[in-house]
Amino acid sequence: MSNEQLLNDGLAQTTLHPLNLRVKSAAGVMLQMEDGQEVIDFISGIGVSSFGHGHPEITAALKRQIDLHLHVMVYGEMRQDSQDLAAARLRALLPSSLDAVYFVNSGAEAIDGALKLARRSTKRGKIIAVHGGYHGNTFGALSVSSNEARKVPFAPLLPEIEFIPWNNSEGLSAINDTVAAVVVETIQGDAGIRIPDVTWIQNLREACSRYGVMLILDEIQCGMGRSGRPFAFEHFGVIPDILCLGKALGGGLPMGAFVSNKKWMRQFATSPELSHITTFGGHPLPCASAAAALSILKALDFQKIEMFAQQFESRIGKHILVQEVRRIGAFIAIELCDADAVEFCVQHALNNGLLIYFFLSTPNSFRVAPPLTMDRSTWMKATDILCQTLDACAASRGMEE
Ligand SMILES: Cc1ncc(COP(=O)(O)O)c(C=O)c1O
Incomplete structure (x- = not known):
């Protein structure tokens, strides 16, 4: 199908260069295309299908919920078992200070809710964000994201946002008692899987605590198991004031959440009442799905995932074309020499039945984020296809292993 046809087909199109695959079904870690092609999902729909496609626990929970009820009332007005269960399972995996969950419909909405909660709680305006950060595309989330080219066409964005360098302690001097919040990815995703130093995150936590900044x-x-632990902050010995979740949280359904402490969250109920509301946030279907996803998360064998991911890294990391592998858990970026090599590899791997994908803001790397439920033989098959792809790319450039 031509790009022009896509645009004229009646669906808003976000790219003139889509993958252009027609998916028929998805099961486990495999995507089945309409033309019969089978593709290993090595990116989990950009970190969403982390528990595989059609996980029996998730589909059973969804079917149960469909038979009970769908939407009954806007968020917060009626008690719903699916919301209670999802919140209870989430809280059980989190430190006790994160005891109030607000469910929304997407990641960007979770960020917007968190920013509002921080302003409300601190009665301050200024927000600090971090270079390389990506937080979504609503006006709030875009304002605290760092890629300027993506922001300029939509200016003016939120005022009073200051950016500090990633993983650099000098920037922390910007934190003072005029700041409402610092918003940061615990591990940067779109920047190409950047893992900060433990000391930087700890110093950041300490500076926020010193000045009452959220x-x-x-x-x-x-989050949700991608980094090799249920939540990435567990690697760093810190606890956030507000944790934003999305993507894999919904087990394949659209959902986000921001989680904080009751003493802050309760402010949304007063002055004015209904300070932050949503029609579909906490919808029973995503909540039922999330409750199942959280139970799968709790039972994941992280040692096994680490072993598979390590074996993958050690094979791929040796390839002549690979400049660097950045990895924590099954959250992986593979950096090549240039963007053309990445383009070649994404297309070649796809032609050979493996889906890897680009980053928005990191052109020389591609992402790997397989479902955490992937078994050893599929990891190995995917690694074989990727090695052949890298070989083909190297050969096309006259490079020899
Ligand atoms: C770290 C991070 N934050 C926020 C978002 C925005 O989430 P959503 O696309 O669900 O609005 C994303 C999406 O890729 C993300 O990776």
Whole structure:
């Protein structure tokens, strides 16, 4: 199908260069295309299908919920078992200070809610964000994201946002008692899987605590088991004031959440009442799905995932074309020499039945984020296809292994 046809087909199109695959069904870690092609999903729909496609626990929970009820009332007016269960399972995996969950419909909405909560709680206006950060595309989330080219066409964005360098302690001097919040991905995703130093995150936590600034950790991509632990902040010995989740949280359904402490969250109920509301946030279907996803998360064998991911890294990392592998858990960026090589590899791998994908803001790298439920033989098959792809790319450039 031509790009022009796509645009004229009646669906808003976000790219003139879509993958252009027609998916028929998806099961486990495999995508089946309409033309019969089978593709290994090595990116989990950009960090969403982390528990595979059609996981029996998730589909059973969804079917149960469909038979009970769908939407009954806007968020917060009626008690719903699916919301209670999802919130209880989430809280059980989190430190006790994160005891109030607000469910929304997407990652960007979780960020916007968190920013509002921080302003409301601190009665301050200024927000600090971090270079390289990506937080979504609503006006609030875009304002705290760092890629200028993506922001300029939509200016003016939110005022009073200051950016500090990633993983650099000098920037922390910007934190003072005029700041409402610092918003940061615990591990940067779109910047190409950047893992910060433990000391930087700890110093950041300490500076926020010293000045009464709320630390918002965005784990929309790096949370829910992706980093090798249920939540990425567990690697760093810190606890955020607000945790933002999304993507894999909904088990394949659209959902986000921001989680904080009751003493802050309760402010949304007063002055004015209904300070932050949503029609579909906490919808029973995504909540039922999330409750199942959280139970799968709890039972994941992280040692096994680490072993598969390590074996993958050690094979791929040796390839002549690979400049660097950045990895934590099954959250992986593979950096090549240039963007053309990445383009070649994404297309070649796809032609050979493996889906890897680009980053928005990191052109020389591609992402790998397989479902955490992937078994050893599929990891190995995917690694074989990727090695052949890298070989083909190297050969096309006259490079020899
Ligand atoms: C770290 C991070 N934050 C926020 C978002 C925005 O989430 P959504 O696309 O669901 O609005 C994303 C999406 O990729 C993300 O990776």
